Structures are given as structure tokens and as C-alpha cells.
Amino acid sequence: MSYPMVFLMAATVLGATELLPVNGGVYIPFVQEMPSQTVESFLLQKHAVTNEDFLKFVKRSPRYMRSKVPALMADQNYLRDWVDDLTPPSGKEHHPVTNVSWYVANAYCRHLGLELPTTAQWELAAASKNYEKEILAWYSAPGVNEAPVQSTFATESGIWDLHGLIWEWVQDFDSEAPVQAEAFCGASAGGAVDVSNYTSFIRYGLRSSLKANYTVRNLGFRCAQNQ
Amino acid sequence: MKLGHIVLALALLPMSWTQDKMPIEEATLTYAPNVPPAIKRDHPARVQVKMTTIEKVSRLADGVEYTFWTFGGAVPGPMIRVREGDIIDFMLSNHPDSKVPHNIDLHAATGPGGGAAASLTAPGHTSKFSFKVINPGLYVYHCATAPVGMHVANGMYGLILVEPKFGLPPVDREFYIMQSEFYTVGRNGERGLQPLSMEKAIDERPDYVVFNGSVGALMGDNAIEAKTGEKIRMYLGNGGPNLISSFHVIGEIFDDVYGEGGTMISQKNVQTTLIPAGGSAMVTFRTEVPGNYVLVDHSITRAFNKGAVGILKVEGEPDLEVYSGKISNTVYHPEGGTIQSMPIGKTPEKVALSPAKVLEHGKEIYETSCQACHQAGGKGIPGVFPPLAKSDWLMADLNRSIRVVTNGLSGEIVVNGVKYNSVMPVLHLSDEDVAAVMSYVRQNFGNNAKDMVTVEQVVKAKSE
Numbered sequence: 001m002s003y004p005m006v007f008l009m010a011a012t013v014l015g016a017t018e019l020l021p022v023n024g025g026v027y028i029p030f031v032q033e034m035p036s037q038t039v040e041s042f043l044l045q046k047h048a049v050t051n052e053d054f055l056k057f058v059k060r061s062p063r064y065m066r067s068k069v070p071a072l073m074a075d076q077n078y079l080r081d082w083v084d085d086l087t088p089p090s091g092k093e094h095h096p097v098t099n100v101s102w103y104v105a106n107a108y109c110r111h112l113g114l115e116l117p118t119t120a121q122w123e124l125a126a127a128s129k130n131y132e133k134e135i136l137a138w139y140s141a142p143g144v145n146e147a148p149v150q151s152t153f154a155t156e157s158g159i160w161d162l163h164g165l166i167w168e169w170v171q172d173f174d175s176e177a178p179v180q181a182e183a184f185c186g187a188s189a190g191g192a193v194d195v196s197n198y199t200s201f202i203r204y205g206l207r208s209s210l211k212a213n214y215t216v217r218n219l220g221f222r223c224a225q226n227q
Numbered sequence: 228m229k230l231g232h233i234v235l236a237l238a239l240l241p242m243s244w245t246q247d248k249m250p251i252e253e254a255t256l257t258y259a260p261n262v263p264p265a266i267k268r269d270h271p272a273r274v275q276v277k278m279t280t281i282e283k284v285s286r287l288a289d290g291v292e293y294t295f296w297t298f299g300g301a302v303p304g305p306m307i308r309v310r311e312g313d314i315i316d317f318m319l320s321n322h323p324d325s326k327v328p329h330n331i332d333l334h335a336a337t338g339p340g341g342g343a344a345a346s347l348t349a350p351g352h353t354s355k356f357s358f359k360v361i362n363p364g365l366y367v368y369h370c371a372t373a374p375v376g377m378h379v380a381n382g383m384y385g386l387i388l389v390e391p392k393f394g395l396p397p398v399d400r401e402f403y404i405m406q407s408e409f410y411t412v413g414r415n416g417e418r419g420l421q422p423l424s425m426e427k428a429i430d431e432r433p434d435y436v437v438f439n440g441s442v443g444a445l446m447g448d449n450a451i452e453a454k455t456g457e458k459i460r461m462y463l464g465n466g467g468p469n470l471i472s473s474f475h476v477i478g479e480i481f482d483d484v485y486g487e488g489g490t491m492i493s494q495k496n497v498q499t500t501l502i503p504a505g506g507s508a509m510v511t512f513r514t515e516v517p518g519n520y521v522l523v524d525h526s527i528t529r530a531f532n533k534g535a536v537g538i539l540k541v542e543g544e545p546d547l548e549v550y551s552g553k554i555s556n557t558v559y560h561p562e563g564g565t566i567q568s569m570p571i572g573k574t575p576e577k578v579a580l581s582p583a584k585v586l587e588h589g590k591e592i593y594e595t596s597c598q599a600c601h602q603a604g605g606k607g608i609p610g611v612f613p614p615l616a617k618s619d620w621l622m623a624d625l626n627r628s629i630r631v632v633t634n635g636l637s638g639e640i641v642v643n644g645v646k647y648n649s650v651m652p653v654l655h656l657s658d659e660d661v662a663a664v665m666s667y668v669r670q671n672f673g674n675n676a677k678d679m680v681t682v683e684q685v686v687k688a689k690s691e
């Protein structure tokens with residue numbers, strides 16, 4: 001049985017978001033010490049996991065409800081803007097779920113027979129030379145984007161909101177972290193492949209600042225499937 | 228024997244302040260231009276410093292907004308003051324609404340990254356780390372999160388003063404002033420919310436060079452103030468990210484300069500001192516004569532065109548021996564007091580010029596004597612140099628406007644609804660030149676006078 005079939009079964013149960021194919025390619029990590037990676041074609045959810053999607057999940061797995069989740073798996077801000085364990089903020093059913101930790105995001109995807117995308121997969125899906133300026137503008141704008149999914153733009157593969165709505169967890173978010181230790185004054189540019197690539201720099205910086213139980217107001221996720 | 232005991236006791240004394248016996252206190256943080264109070268302690272302490280990084284939109288210049296990334300909601304961030312030997316317990320929180328992580332690299336800390344790696348903080352989180360301040364001096368702190376250039380260009384820097392064990396010489400007033408530059412997509416003065424221009428930052432072509440985070444932060448009502456006869460110390464920092472400052476106070480001489488923010492007086496009697504990017508300087512001077520003193524980066528187009536000006540307003544009794552003001556204005560004759568006519572030739576007769584020629588001459592004077600401040604087309608610089616273009620102030624009262632040029636002008640005025648409180652120096656022009664330039668500005672730049680200003684009018688206005 002092929003993976004999409006497995007997904008279809010899980011998806012039918014949970015009514016989760018559609019997966020779309022993303023072409024493979026070569027990902028050159030931002031940090032010089034890391035070898036470039038060949039990425040096979042894979043499937044990625046069309047948009048980020050929404051509050052509504054997430055509600056279905058916590059109903060089936062009550063141990064991930066706000067009042068039940070162990071502190072080791074999520075910090076105090078977990079699902080902070082939810083009204084209670086089973087009530088997402090009203091009017092935001094189709095907004096991406098944020099303030100979720102890596103542990104819980106990972107559990108969500110596993111539950112569907114899926115996985116969090118790797119850094120390489122995510123960066124490949126989100127690669128965009130055309131939108132650098134807009135992306136930088138979003139990174140620079142303060143505050144939280146209060147908008148539902150599918151409200152920014154889609155890539156050629158039809159994948160929405162990879163930039164401009166929220167940050168997203170990746171499976172190996174901490175894989176680049178050791179290099180950050182040398183980050184002082186200008187020297188943090190020392191290990192970078194392309195020092196003028198400010199948008200990658202920022203994502204790299206964000207990933208390095210996270211721990212698996214952290215939850216952040218601007219940080220959500222979507223799931224992927226390897227073919 | 229006895230002596231030996233005393234020596235031993237003295238030697239042990241400093242060691243009695245072990246880490247856990249150290250008194251604990253919270254640092255008083257101040258926003259520029261204010262400086263935290265001098266430290267009275269004669270022993271080290273554990274000092275708690277709490278700061279929050281906040282990303283927010285605020286004013287960069289009149290009509291121009293910018294998304295600042297800040298320590299404590301301000302540019303520059305709060306000033307910290309501690310004592311050599313203190314242990315700093317630093318708590319850095321990143322506001323939950325922040326888009327990106329931040330950290331802090333304190334140049335006062337010794338160890339890799341100056342705290343940067345230990346303090347990388349995701350939005351909505353807090354990092355704690357400790358360090359001992361071993362070296363006294365005035366140090367810059369800044370965010371060092373990748374990409375550093377962007378975090379610093381957006382405003383993430385401030386100063387930490389580590390007082391030497393025996394303190395600094397007492398002064399009457401202290402100020403905290405930090406220069407930095409901003410790179411905006413729109414050109415200087417272009418209105419609206421201006422995004423950071425990465426290209427300009429990389430090329431080091433800033434549109435704004437400012438003191439304390441925005442154009443006019445030390446002008447008008449925000450001018451710093453002192454009295455005559457006071458000793459002033461300025462803690463000067465330069466956040467950069469790129470430019471080196473040639474810091475100068477027009478009309479003052481620094482009595483002492485602590486070069487590069489070190490603890491030794493490196494030079495006395497200095498006109499202009501350098502502040503390196505990511506570095507500092509301390510200067511002290513005594514105020515003698517009342518008046519407005521203009522702070523500038525003497526890389527002078529930064530002051531005239533990009534915003535690097537501020538005002539120190541000194542109040543008190545004038546001291547005519549130190550500075551007389553203008554005593555008299557007489558004609559200079561190389562040969563002495565009496566006019567000696569040349570043996571050959573006649574004194575040339577004054578030829579009346581046509582209005583067109585006078586206006587042409589007025590234009591030249593405008594370009595050589597006025598344009599540096601009032602700008603091409605008389606458009607001025609908002610908040611710094613008032614416009615002459617369509618100026619209601621200029622056109623309202625001819626005599627008054629003539630006196631601005633002949634006698635100078637200071638104090639608050641309102642031009643086209645905008646307040647200015649600055650100094651225009653006396654310009655040493657002949658009466659003919661004043662008549663010509665006044666004729667020119669009153670008939671150009673959207674001002675619609677039809678008449679010429681005559682030399683007689685200038686002479687009369689001056690003497691009023």
C-alpha cells in the first residue's frame with residue numbers, strides 16, 4: 001500500500017489538510033560545515049494546521065489538551081489563546097494553530113501517519129528568489145499576523161503561506177544549532193554560505209533559539225510525507 | 228609582628244566579598260539622555276539587570292516611521308551602570324509578539340560572544356546568564372543574533388558603564404548620547420513607514436544619521452540643559468552599524484577625553500573626538516557662557532542633511548571676558564584708522580545694478596551662504612532647518628526677516644505650523660548682499676513678493 005493511501009485513511013478520520021507534491025532537489029544548508037543534501041520528491045500539506053484541525057486532534061488525544069500536557073513537552077504558553085481545553089479562540093477556526101511545541105506538533109503529524117518536514121524539505125518547498133523583499137518585510141514587521149490560512153500566497157506547487165503568515169516547526173530544527181555558539185559581533189556571519197541571504201539568516205537564527213518544548217505566538221506547523 | 232597582622236587582615240579584606248555573601252541589588256536603568264546615578268558602594272555586589280526586547284513602529288523623523296527592534300522599547304536601549312568587580316545577573320526577555328529571536332552581546336563581559344550564545348532568546352521566552360565585570364570602562368552592548376547587521380541596523384544597542392573601583396571624578400551633570408544610522412528604502416524625508424534597505428546597509432549609504440534614535444531627539448523641547456559654571460560629562464556611544472562619528476560640540480572644547488571609553492584621560496583640550504562603531508568615548512567640559520551649543524557629527528553633511536544634530540542649552544549669566552558677543556562691527560583698513568586714498572585713479576562710482584542682476588547675485592549668495600542649511604529650493608530639513616520655500620514666517624515681516632540674516636536668530640519660532648528651536652548664526656554679509664539674497668528668496672521658492680529689497684531697507688531694519 002502506498003503512503004498516500006495510508007494518509008487518505010488517516011485523513012478521512014481526521015479530515016486533515018490535503019497533501020501536495022513538491023519536487024525534490026539539492027538543498028545547500030546555510031551553515032558551511034554541513035554537507036549539501038539531496039532531497040527526494042515529497043508531499044507537503046497545502047496549508048498550516050489550523051485551530052479546527054488541532055481541536056479534532058486533542059479530542060482524540062486528550063493528553064495533549066492544554067490542562068493535561070506535561071511541562072516537559074510544552075511550556076506554559078501552550079495553546080495560550082485558546083479559551084479552554086476544547087475551545088479555540090472564536091472566529092479563528094481557520095487560523096493556523098500557534099503556541100504549540102515541537103513535541104506536540106510532531107505527535108500530531110505522527111498521529112496522521114505523517115512527519116514534520118525536515119529543514120531541507122521545508123527550505124526547498126519555500127525557496128523563492130522572487131519574493132525576497134516581501135519576505136524580509138514580513139520578518140521586519142512587528143506583531144502577530146491575525147489571518148486565516150491561505151491568505152498570503154502559494155508557491156508554484158500550490159503550497160500556501162510558507163512566508164508571510166507564521167513560522168513553522170521543522171523536524172530537525174536543532175540540527176544547525178552548534179554553530180550559533182560562535183555568534184558574537186559580526187562573527188556569526190563567519191560560518192554562513194551566503195552572508196547576503198538575510199532571510200535564511202533569520203530563519204536559521206529563529207531555529208537556533210528554540211527548544212523542543214518551547215511554544216511561540218508566531219510559530220505553528222504543517223506535516224509532510226516521504227514518498 | 229603587629230604590622231604583619233594588619234597587612235594580612237588588609238589582604239583578606241577584599242576577599243571577604245565572596246560570591247554568596249555579596250549584597251544583591253537591582254540595577255537602575257535609564258533611557259537616553261539620562262544616566263543612572265553614580266555608584267556609592269565601595270564593595271562589589273550582585274546586580275540584577277532585566278531587559279525586554281521589543282519590536283515596534285515609531286517615529287524616525289517627522290512624517291517618517293520605522294520598525295525598530297529595541298532593548299526596552301527605546302533606541303538606544305537603557306543605560307546600565309555597575310561597578311568594577313560586580314557580578315551581573317542578566318535576564319533577557321523577548322516579548323511574545325516579537326517576530327524574531329534576539330540576544331545580547333555586552334562588550335563589558337569577558338568570554339566568547341560576550342553573552343550572545345547564552346542569551347539567544349525565542350519570542351515569549353527569557354534567558355538568564357551571569358558574568359563578572361572585570362574591566363572598568365564605557366562599553367557598548369548590542370544584539371548579535373544572525374543576521375547581526377540587520378539587528379543592529381534596526382536599533383539594538385545601548386551603553387553599559389563599568390565604574391572603576393574608585394569611581395569617576397564628580398561632575399554636575401551627566402548625559403547619555405548614542406549615535407547611529409538608519410538605512411531606509413525611501414530617501415531622507417520620504418514619508419510613511421520606511422522599511423530597512425539591505426542594499427544601502429551593505430553599501431554603507433545611510434539616509435539618516437541620528438543621536439538617540441531619531442531626528443530631533445535632542446532638539447527643541449528635548450534639548451539637553453545645563454547651567455553656566457557646571458562640569459558636564461557625556462557618555463558617548465556609537466551603535467553604528469557602520470559609521471565612525473567625529474563628535475563635536477559647536478562652541479565648546481572638551482577639557483578631558485577618555486578616548487574610546489577607557490578609564491584614562493587620553494587627551495586634554497580636544498575639539499572633535501572619534502567614536503568608533505561599536506565603541507564609545509567619555510568627555511568632560513565646563514560650561515562657561517550661556518547659549519545654545521550644537522552637538523554634531525562633524526562629518527558635516529551628516530549633521531546638515533541626515534539629522535546628526537542636537538542642542539545643549541546652557542542658562543546663566545553671560546561672562547563677557549570669556550565670550551564678548553559681537554562688540555562692534557567696523558570697516559577694516561589695512562593701513563590703519565584713516566582712509567588713505569591711492570595716489571593714482573579715482574574711487575570707483577557705485578553703479579546701480581538692474582533688478583535682474585541683483586536677483587542673479589542673490590541666487591549666488593543663497594547657494595554659497597544659505598543652502599547648506601536651508602537646502603536646495605529652500606525646502607529645509609523638518610525639525611532642524613526651517614523652510615524658506617512658501618515660508619509664512621519669512622513673508623510676514625520684512626524687517627524681522629532681514630534681521631535674521633544680519634543679526635542671527637535663536638529661540639522658538641513656528642514656520643508653516645512647525646516648531647523650530649535652534650540657532651541661525653550671524654552671517655557676515657554686506658548690506659548689498661543681504662538686500663540681494665532677501666530679494667531673491669522673497670521672489671522664489673513659491674514666495675510671491677514682487678518688489679526688490681533695497682539697501683536702505685536693510686540698513687534701517689538692522690538699526691531697529
Ligand SMILES: [Cu+2]
Nearest residue numbers: 329370378383
Ligand atoms: Cu536582535
